[in-house]
Amino acid sequence: MREKLVALSKRLKDEQRQLLISAAQSGAVPSNSTMQRVALLEQNIAAIENTLADEASA
Numbered sequence: 001m002r003e004k005l006v007a008l009s010k011r012l013k014d015e016q017r018q019l020l021i022s023a024a025q026s027g028a029v030p031s032n033s034t035m036q037r038v039a040l041l042e043q044n045i046a047a048i049e050n051t052l053a054d055e056a057s058a
Helices: 002-026 032-057
Strands: none
Touching: 002 032
């Protein structure tokens, strides 16, 4: 299960990174939907990292 969670985390981080890079390259303020998507991805990444930490300490 750990490998699947790590892979999911990587995919989410990659998507988040791409959104941030696109926003930076546009030179404009990112749309609210883009910022909400980045924030939602961050929450999900944190949840996965917490799950991995819990599994490691169990």
